[in-house]
Amino acid sequence: MVKVGVLGLQGAVREHVKALQESGAEAFVIKRVEQLDDIDGLVLPGGESTTMRRLMDLYGFMDALKDFAEQGKPIFGTCAGMILLASDIEGQDDAHLKLIDMKVARNAFGRQVDSFEVDLPVKGVGNDFNAVFIRAPYVISVGEETEVLATYNDNIVAVQQGTFLAAAFHPELTEDYRMHEYFVDMVKTIKEDTCQFL
Numbered sequence: 281m282v283k284v285g286v287l288g289l290q291g292a293v294r295e296h297v298k299a300l301q302e303s304g305a306e307a308f309v310i311k312r313v314e315q316l317d318d319i320d321g322l323v324l325p326g327g328e329s330t331t332m333r334r335l336m337d338l339y340g341f342m343d344a345l346k347d348f349a350e351q352g353k354p355i356f357g358t359c360a361g362m363i364l365l366a367s368d369i370e371g372q373d374d375a376h377l378k379l380i381d382m383k384v385a386r387n388a389f390g391r392q393v394d395s396f397e398v399d400l401p402v403k404g405v406g407n408d409f410n411a412v413f414i415r416a417p418y419v420i421s422v423g424e425e426t427e428v429l430a431t432y433n434d435n436i437v438a439v440q441q442g443t444f445l446a447a448a449f450h451p452e453l454t455e456d457y458r459m460h461e462y463f464v465d466m467v468k469t470i471k472e473d474t475c476q477f478l
């Protein structure tokens with residue numbers, strides 16, 4: 281079974297652990313950088329990206345996660361996690377991990393529609409994925425290497441760039457585990473490929 285961690289500094293951690301278990305992975309809450317050595321993939325959950333970044337700096341996760349990514353291990357960011365993965369954030373001079381070539385806007389759906397749910401087609405996942413948006417970002421633009429997996433009202437809300445996956449919505453808040461299954465499959469495939477060369 282592949283081992284997938286959920287960064288457990290802040291945010292919707294437990295829900296992701298459950299969704300990963302339901303998707304056939306062994307799931308772990310990651311609170312220390314050393315734990316990254318024991319896992320094959322990682323979820324960056326939703327929450328508050330600025331708070332999460334502060335805690336990531338405090339516990340030394342910025343360099344450790346860049347290393348993790350360089351080893352080819354997959355990362356899946358949801359909502360605040362998507363913001364952490366972006367190479368650019370609208371209105372900010374600097375971004376965080378910069379692992380996906382895309383520009384995101386925070387809280388992009390505005391106050392009137394603070395939270396909402398909608399069934400969306402998500403490429404490779406399904407035609408009717410129940411997407412829950414909570415003070416969600418969306419993606420304004422993507423680089424050439426970034427594949428768009430889902431849009432809502434012409435706004436990009438899910439993307440993949442190689443081993444990195446991101447969604448503006450919260451797939452951990454429903455019992456539809458197809459998005460987590462998609463990620464667990466990515467982790468499995470990459471682990472098998474890497475093992476062949478060891």
Ligand code: GLN
Pocket residue numbers: 325326327328329330358359360361363386387414415416417
């Ligand atoms: N608005 C939050 C942020 O900017 C993200 C919201 C969420 O993760 N539900 O980090």
